[in-house]
Amino acid sequence: MVLGAQLVCATSARADEPAPEPAPDPHEASTFHEDDEYGPVIYIQAIEISGNTATQTEIIRRALPIAPGDILHASDRRLRDTRFKVLALGYFRDVTLAMRKGAARGQVVIEIHVVERGTFVLNKLWFGSTNVAPYWVGADVGERNLLGLGISIGGGLIYASDGEVDGSRPQWAGELRLADPSLYGSRWGAFGSLTLVHGSEPYRVAGTSSADPTDFEAFPYRRFGGRAGITYDATALSRISAGVRAEQISTDLPVAPTQTLPDGRIESVDLHLDPGASKVVTVGLSFDRDTRADPLLPHSGGRITASAELGSAVLGGDYDFATLFGRYEHWWPLRSERSAIGMHLAGGVVIGDAPLFDRIYISDVDPMLTPRALGLVLSNAAPFDMLGTRPDKPSYGELGGMASIEYTQRLFRGSGKNRVYGGDWFIGAGMWALAETQDLRLRDSSFWSSLPADLYGDAGVRIDTDLGVFELTISNALGRIR
Amino acid sequence: MKPRRIAIALVVLLTSFALADDDTIDVVHMQLVERGDYLVVTTKIQKLFDEPAYAALSTGFASTIVINTFVYPQNGNDPISAQKVVRSVVYDIWDETYIVVLETSAKPVKVKFQSEALKLLTNIDGLPIAPLADLPIEDIFYLRMNVLLNPVDKKTLAEVQRWLSQGTGGGLDRGGEFFGSFVSVFVHPKIGDADRVLQLRSQPFFRPKP
Numbered sequence: 001m002v003l004g005a006q007l008v009c010a011t012s013a014r015a016d017e018p019a020p021e022p023a024p025d026p027h028e029a030s031t032f033h034e035d036d037e038y039g040p041v042i043y044i045q046a047i048e049i050s051g052n053t054a055t056q057t058e059i060i061r062r063a064l065p066i067a068p069g070d071i072l073h074a075s076d077r078r079l080r081d082t083r084f085k086v087l088a089l090g091y092f093r094d095v096t097l098a099m100r101k102g103a104a105r106g107q108v109v110i111e112i113h114v115v116e117r118g119t120f121v122l123n124k125l126w127f128g129s130t131n132v133a134p135y136w137v138g139a140d141v142g143e144r145n146l147l148g149l150g151i152s153i154g155g156g157l158i159y160a161s162d163g164e165v166d167g168s169r170p171q172w173a174g175e176l177r178l179a180d181p182s183l184y185g186s187r188w189g190a191f192g193s194l195t196l197v198h199g200s201e202p203y204r205v206a207g208t209s210s211a212d213p214t215d216f217e218a219f220p221y222r223r224f225g226g227r228a229g230i231t232y233d234a235t236a237l238s239r240i241s242a243g244v245r246a247e248q249i250s251t252d253l254p255v256a257p258t259q260t261l262p263d264g265r266i267e268s269v270d271l272h273l274d275p276g277a278s279k280v281v282t283v284g285l286s287f288d289r290d291t292r293a294d295p296l297l298p299h300s301g302g303r304i305t306a307s308a309e310l311g312s313a314v315l316g317g318d319y320d321f322a323t324l325f326g327r328y329e330h331w332w333p334l335r336s337e338r339s340a341i342g343m344h345l346a347g348g349v350v351i352g353d354a355p356l357f358d359r360i361y362i363s364d365v366d367p368m369l370t371p372r373a374l375g376l377v378l379s380n381a382a383p384f385d386m387l388g389t390r391p392d393k394p395s396y397g398e399l400g401g402m403a404s405i406e407y408t409q410r411l412f413r414g415s416g417k418n419r420v421y422g423g424d425w426f427i428g429a430g431m432w433a434l435a436e437t438q439d440l441r442l443r444d445s446s447f448w449s450s451l452p453a454d455l456y457g458d459a460g461v462r463i464d465t466d467l468g469v470f471e472l473t474i475s476n477a478l479g480r481i482r
Numbered sequence: 483m484k485p486r487r488i489a490i491a492l493v494v495l496l497t498s499f500a501l502a503d504d505d506t507i508d509v510v511h512m513q514l515v516e517r518g519d520y521l522v523v524t525t526k527i528q529k530l531f532d533e534p535a536y537a538a539l540s541t542g543f544a545s546t547i548v549i550n551t552f553v554y555p556q557n558g559n560d561p562i563s564a565q566k567v568v569r570s571v572v573y574d575i576w577d578e579t580y581i582v583v584l585e586t587s588a589k590p591v592k593v594k595f596q597s598e599a600l601k602l603l604t605n606i607d608g609l610p611i612a613p614l615a616d617l618p619i620e621d622i623f624y625l626r627m628n629v630l631l632n633p634v635d636k637k638t639l640a641e642v643q644r645w646l647s648q649g650t651g652g653g654l655d656r657g658g659e660f661f662g663s664f665v666s667v668f669v670h671p672k673i674g675d676a677d678r679v680l681q682l683r684s685q686p687f688f689r690p691k692p
């Protein structure tokens with residue numbers, strides 16, 4: 001006997017029910033899979049590309065997983081992937097595909113129509129106000145498809161006025177970058193950059209955690225140098241980079257800088273720079289793998305990054321040192337990806353006689369502080385003391401890291417009709433630590449009160465729009481006013 | 483600006499963003515019938531296809547739909563049964579026929595007209611959605627159906643959007659970028675996880691006493 005599943009509102013009549021049939025086997029329902037191939041076998045006679053006015057056709061052609069002469073099923077995955085391979089270039093708003101008959105039976109011509117979009121990118125906007133810099137303003141911009149060649153060019157410029165710290169001066173920095181992520185359509189890429197920094201570095205001469213300008217002095221410096229290297233896309237989601245860096249540092253260091261401690265003792269301050277002119281020459285290697293389906297509002301996947309850099313007199317530099325950094329973040333979806341738990345781990349170690357600017361800066365690990373911009377230090381604010389740990393936490397360290405957990409929840413998702421793709425709110429908390437090597441060897445107080453670590457928290461809203469990602473977060477706000 | 487005004491401005495901002503939400507669920511009347519040891523559903527999902535999606539059926543490239551079904555207790559958030567079926571169609575431009583593969587058999591069906599292909603793809607006739615043993619008599623349930631047109635797997639999505647997270651690297655300093663957790667990118671097209679998504683919910687139902 002077959003019984004109908006009735007409506008609670010009792011509107012369905014049993015007379016509507018179909019006649020009895022053999023019970024279906026649900027396992028039979030999964031015999032077909034998205035990747036199964038079927039349909040006619042076709043021979044690709046030609047591929048026609050249209051709609052591109054700025055981007056060179058060859059750039060698109062190189063990205064295609066298919067080529068004239070290929071024989072495949074009409075449902076072949078490579079045909080389905082074609083659209084995404086072209087979109088992955090990042091130069092197009094839309095890509096549509098069509099197929100028409102070729103010269104002989106079984107032959108086809110693939111038509112690819114692209115809709116170009118602006119490839120000008122605003123990477124960063126710098127602005128804010130602190131004791132060290134009453135105002136700073138700057139931007140980092142780029143063009144990802146220079147002259148339609150697939151070459152990326154970009155750069156940043158920032159100006160920061162000088163504050164009340166003795167010895168400070170107006171700071172400015174500029175950077176120019178050039179990169180080709182795919183040389184001749186291959187997995188190999190190349191990059192290069194030039195940077196000029198006219199800076200003024202504050203260092204503490206009194207107190208432990210105040211931001212009072214009279215507790216600081218600053219010394220001027222100038223950095224000029226560049227970085228060049230090659231990249232290799234090991235997989236579609238993994239990239240290996242190798243490069244060299246050469247940099248000239250000119251500085252007018254104070255003679256025997258000291259810090260007066262609260263108990264009246266005076267101790268010397270190591271500024272980790274050679275006086276006058278010095279050179280930094282390094283070689284480096286890095287690895288990056290990013291599996292997040294949506295890097296802007298991630299709810300799944302992860303990213304792992306690692307880098308190593310070695311500087312040596314053997315290479316022609318004045319500093320012998322090495323740096324190792326690693327970062328891992330992963331997102332676990334919850335409730336069909338409506339929310340997610342994210343974990344971030346990052347850490348690094350600096351070994352040897354590294355110049356000041358290669359050491360880990362405190363805002364690198366504490367997101368509640370003003371980040372450096374093109375290498376410029378824009379704030380002297382001390383981290384929030386939440387745990388009552390070491391009061392005089394260092395500004396620079398040789399061992400640092402952070403670990404945090406974040407909960408994020410979808411506020412909405414849109415199709416982009418209103419130029420808005422989605423929004424999330426999030427809340428997170430974590431721990432950071434930054435230590436100098438000597439801190440690990442010696443301590444003159446209890447373990448807890450000498451621990452160079454503390455907590456941080458963040459919360460806010462992220463909105464993903466056609467114009468970019470907007471963050472309304474606590475740390476973002478703090479980073480502009482402290 | 484006073485905190486109250488800021489709060490009001492934020493609420494207005496978020497409300498306006500929320501208007502962009504396309505994450506809607508249509509409540510439709512579905513026929514739910516016990517057949518053998520299973521509960522089966524009969525309904526139609528033509529709404530999945532808009533004009534461009536319908537036109538795309540004749541491009542010669544395959545169109546695939548994935549139908550995910552979930553049976554929920556009326557007052558619960560965890561489905562007691564979940565099923566996934568895949569259907570696909572490709573137009574043979576030389577034979578001028580539509581080749582449709584349905585979930586019940588890997589053997590393709592050939593039809594002459596586009597409308598026939600659409601009908602085969604979007605008519606759900608007696609699709610098993612849950613074993614009856616999982617549906618206690620007189621308990622109330624509803625069916626959620628999530629239908630995707632040409633879904634994109636996460637690896638492909640990650641690949642397409644990877645350029646967004648490449649950063650600006652290459653400068654002298656790694657600065658905060660190495661530790662930083664976020665990117666800011668201006669002007670980018672969003673790639674959805676499917677060409678179109680249809681979310682349906684059935685009327686509540688229960689199994690009457692025999």
